[in-house]
Amino acid sequence: MIETMFSALYAMLTSPYMMGLMLLAVAIGLVVGVTPGIGGRLSIALAIPFVFGMETIPGAVFLLTMHAVNGTSGQISSIMFGVPGDGDDAATTIDGYPMAKKGEAGRALGASVTASGVGGVIGAIVFAVMIPVLEPVVLAFSPAEFFLLALLGITFIAFLAGREQIFKGLIVGLFGMMLATVGMDPYTGTPRFAGNFLFLWDGMSLITAILALFAIPEMIALAVKGGSISAVPVATAKYSYRELFQGVMEVPRHWWLALRTSIIGAVVGMIPGLGSSAAAWFCYGHAIQTSKTPERFGKGAVEGVIAPETGSNAREGGALLPTLFFGIPASSGMAVLMGAFLILGIQPGPSMITDRLDLVWTLIWALVVGNLIAVTFLLFIMRWAVLLTFVNGAVLVPYIVVMAVIGAYVSEGQWQNLVILVVLSAIGYGLLRFNWPRAPFVIGIVLGKIAEESLHKALELWGLKFFTRPLSLVLISLIVTTIGIAVYQNLRPRVTAQQPPVSR
Amino acid sequence: MYRLSTRLLSAFGLIAAATTLAHAQSSADYFKGKTITYIVATSAGGGYDLYGRLISEYMQRYLPGSTFVVRNLPGAGHLVGTNTIFASRADGLTIGTFNTGLLYNQLVGLPGVKFDLTTMSWIGKATTEPRVIVVSQQSPIKSFADLRASKAPLNFATSGVGSANYVETTVLTSALKLPVKILTGYNGNDDQLAMRRGEVVGTMGSRSSFDQFVRNGYGRYIAQVGGKDADTPQLRDLVKEPLAQSLIALVQSQGDIARLTAGPPGIPQPALDALREAYRRALEDKELQEKAAKLERPVEPAYGEEVRKAIVAALTQPPETVALLAQALQKK
Numbered sequence: 001m002i003e004t005m006f007s008a009l010y011a012m013l014t015s016p017y018m019m020g021l022m023l024l025a026v027a028i029g030l031v032v033g034v035t036p037g038i039g040g041r042l043s044i045a046l047a048i049p050f051v052f053g054m055e056t057i058p059g060a061v062f063l064l065t066m067h068a069v070n071g072t073s074g075q076i077s078s079i080m081f082g083v084p085g086d087g088d089d090a091a092t093t094i095d096g097y098p099m100a101k102k103g104e105a106g107r108a109l110g111a112s113v114t115a116s117g118v119g120g121v122i123g124a125i126v127f128a129v130m131i132p133v134l135e136p137v138v139l140a141f142s143p144a145e146f147f148l149l150a151l152l153g154i155t156f157i158a159f160l161a162g163r164e165q166i167f168k169g170l171i172v173g174l175f176g177m178m179l180a181t182v183g184m185d186p187y188t189g190t191p192r193f194a195g196n197f198l199f200l201w202d203g204m205s206l207i208t209a210i211l212a213l214f215a216i217p218e219m220i221a222l223a224v225k226g227g228s229i230s231a232v233p234v235a236t237a238k239y240s241y242r243e244l245f246q247g248v249m250e251v252p253r254h255w256w257l258a259l260r261t262s263i264i265g266a267v268v269g270m271i272p273g274l275g276s277s278a279a280a281w282f283c284y285g286h287a288i289q290t291s292k293t294p295e296r297f298g299k300g301a302v303e304g305v306i307a308p309e310t311g312s313n314a315r316e317g318g319a320l321l322p323t324l325f326f327g328i329p330a331s332s333g334m335a336v337l338m339g340a341f342l343i344l345g346i347q348p349g350p351s352m353i354t355d356r357l358d359l360v361w362t363l364i365w366a367l368v369v370g371n372l373i374a375v376t377f378l379l380f381i382m383r384w385a386v387l388l389t390f391v392n393g394a395v396l397v398p399y400i401v402v403m404a405v406i407g408a409y410v411s412e413g414q415w416q417n418l419v420i421l422v423v424l425s426a427i428g429y430g431l432l433r434f435n436w437p438r439a440p441f442v443i444g445i446v447l448g449k450i451a452e453e454s455l456h457k458a459l460e461l462w463g464l465k466f467f468t469r470p471l472s473l474v475l476i477s478l479i480v481t482t483i484g485i486a487v488y489q490n491l492r493p494r495v496t497a498q499q500p501p502v503s504r
Numbered sequence: 505m506y507r508l509s510t511r512l513l514s515a516f517g518l519i520a521a522a523t524t525l526a527h528a529q530s531s532a533d534y535f536k537g538k539t540i541t542y543i544v545a546t547s548a549g550g551g552y553d554l555y556g557r558l559i560s561e562y563m564q565r566y567l568p569g570s571t572f573v574v575r576n577l578p579g580a581g582h583l584v585g586t587n588t589i590f591a592s593r594a595d596g597l598t599i600g601t602f603n604t605g606l607l608y609n610q611l612v613g614l615p616g617v618k619f620d621l622t623t624m625s626w627i628g629k630a631t632t633e634p635r636v637i638v639v640s641q642q643s644p645i646k647s648f649a650d651l652r653a654s655k656a657p658l659n660f661a662t663s664g665v666g667s668a669n670y671v672e673t674t675v676l677t678s679a680l681k682l683p684v685k686i687l688t689g690y691n692g693n694d695d696q697l698a699m700r701r702g703e704v705v706g707t708m709g710s711r712s713s714f715d716q717f718v719r720n721g722y723g724r725y726i727a728q729v730g731g732k733d734a735d736t737p738q739l740r741d742l743v744k745e746p747l748a749q750s751l752i753a754l755v756q757s758q759g760d761i762a763r764l765t766a767g768p769p770g771i772p773q774p775a776l777d778a779l780r781e782a783y784r785r786a787l788e789d790k791e792l793q794e795k796a797a798k799l800e801r802p803v804e805p806a807y808g809e810e811v812r813k814a815i816v817a818a819l820t821q822p823p824e825t826v827a828l829l830a831q832a833l834q835k836k
Binding site: 044188332339460 | 616690
């Protein structure tokens with residue numbers, strides 16, 4: 001076991017061919033990740049013709065690395081411009097973009113990139129550690145638990161919204177859940193709130209909704225305000241490597257949080273059916289819930305950047321587990337990856353651990369090394385990227401709006417989503433203008449769908465008895481505790497009441 | 505008079521011959537320098553995408569001078585892509601692939617159908633997807649007889665009301681009066697995980713989707729519709745009811761025309777012939793077959809008219825079958 005473990009690493013690091021492939025994969029993965037609307041899923045699908053004829057291990061390492069570092073660059077536009085590339089990047093936007101506004105884009109990026117790397121590496125470790133207990137853990141989560149987990153996530157809205165804004169938070173969260181009900185209802189076979197608009201039958205486009213609620217309103221606000229994204233002029237701001245390095249050091253300073261959120265991310269990723277954006281939001285909610293100063297979140301708290309980024313990269317390690325050993329992909333990206341693995345002659349299944357242990361370890365190391373290369377590379381070039389936040393908005397806004405519009409279109413290839421983008425952008429700008437929180441919206445739209453579908457299934461399977469399953473009881477007690485903490489924090493004498501409400 | 509008419513006739517004959525020649529010439533040249541859009545009605549990465557990309561790569565090779573572009577147009581269970589193919593200009597420059605299961609939607613007249621499969625320009629189909637009834641390994645059900653004899657209702661997973669897999673499970677369940685409770689909302693590989701967790705006993709689907717699951721020892725096949733696999737009995741040999749037989753035949757005809765390629769109605773014959781010929785040569789190409797074999801994607805092609813006739817036959821169902829389908833879809 002140990003011998004295979006290190007011989008796999010040695011074989012990878014000493015082969016110029018493998019390292020060259022990994023560098024290429026990291027570069028492609030980062031470029032794809034930085035463009036909103038194009039997920040890792042598409043990049044693998046497009047790479048499939050190129051891995052034809054490649055040998056098994058190099059081909060698998062190439063694809064996995066490309067997929068794994070995708071999330072590492074996704075946060076760049078979230079932090080610098082408030083333009084999230086997908087559902088989990090939206091969590092990073094909430095604290096990352098306010099940091100950029102304060103002239104701390106460098107620190108935020110340093111922290112988020114490092115956090116991604118750390119998350120990816122810990123995710124790989126969790127992968128290795130979890131192999132023996134994979135089966136009981138994954139099989140313990142049934143629709144009943146999915147429903148309760150989603151409910152737990154929804155209760156985080158209480159923390160996200162902050163104490164002054166709990167009702168506004170609930171309203172926005174419910175609005176998100178309302179949009180999650182749009183689409184073809186699998187239980188009746190009738191379209192809900194979708195009529196004859198076929199593009200709505202699969203539900204509201206998540207990426208369009210997120211771009212409309214976050215990216216476009218921020219750009220309108222920037223255009224109205226004038227000046228640059230960073231409120232601090234370039235001369236006084238520290239945009240050098242030093243600031244990036246300060247950001248990097250934030251991760252070891254919050255090592256305990258980073259460790260916990262990485263593990264949460266990896267475990268959530270391991271369970272097929274929870275959706276890929278859930279991990280980042282669970283981690284973000286966890287960070288606020290356990291923080292001694294939750295009121296700092298949404299205003300540029302560095303923990304709010306570290307938590308979702310560790311979570312979303314650790315997820316990849318977790319998601320690889322059921323994909324490789326059950327042949328059941330845990331996310332849509334992994335489904336495509338599994339298809340590509342078949343081309344390379346890898347047969348996912350429990351026999352992987354006995355027959356292809358070398359490959360398993362090579363993949364684990366690919367996750368580790370790929371993440372490290374990506375972090376080094378990004379930290380090196382980020383110094384120049386940060387300067388964009390000091391550029392005048394009049395120059396920047398058109399480009400970013402175009403980027404957001406393209407993202408909304410290419411994610412599903414339906415022009416009608418552009419209409420949705422405009423309509424929801426108006427609502428998004430209204431929320432921003434009047435200081436309503438926007439984060440609960442994403443929670444609502446991401447978890448609302450999971451909650452509804454799994455509640456349906458659980459009721460059909462077990463009726464109301466599903467509440468009494470052992471794991472369900474554990475989750476119910478967690479939900480009750482969360483609500484209890486929220487109520488306590490709201491009733492607690494106000495210490496920071498003078499602080500003006502700040503948008504999230 | 506007689507001579508005149510023969511002269512006239514031969515003149516006509518000559519002209520006719522000349523035009524056919526010109527046609528043949530132009531059909532070979534027709535696609536030179538043209539871009540052909542191949543629409544895949546799912547997002548990138550799935551089985552339809554894979555077949556679509558493979559076929560368009562090799563069709564391009566056999567239509568010299570043409571460029572094939574694959575366009576993924578997912579949405580509403582293949583409806584968006586299929587409606588788009590149907591409504592596109594019939595110049596042979598837009599073709600594509602979608603789920604054959606849409607013929608159920610057309611038969612019953614489900615909402616969202618803006619196409620008529622019988623009039624489409626059929627180019628070919630790449631393979632056969634036999635349907636299987638698969639049950640989890642840990643369940644006490646070992647055979648189809650066990651399933652029929654079960655006293656308690658057994659949970660079966662399907663994707664969603666209106667999906668081909670739901671339709672097939674529902675009509676066969678009601679025609680055979682199987683003790684099966686149909687659950688919906690299991691998309692993608694959810695059904696396999698649900699079988700492993702034990703919350704459902706089985707499901708019905710394409711054999712290729714479950715081969716790996718069964719090979720890993722998580723489940724077993726108890727009956728099959730279509731295909732030639734010797735390890736599983738054919739469902740039609742296990743049941744006697746005539747109505748069930750006709751439904752099994754319908755399901756089988758659906759599975760026989762898998763991974764199809766078609767264009768909008770009214771593609772001019774020379775262009776359609778050229779497309780069909782390129783499709784045939786692509787599917788007969790050894791290199792394509794090797795690639796498909798490596799991907800564990802079977803190739804069992806049929807071409808042009810044969811596919812069109814099969815589609816028309818599948819859509820010509822007696823009213824009682826249609827009624828049963830409609831009933832199945834409205835039960836919920």
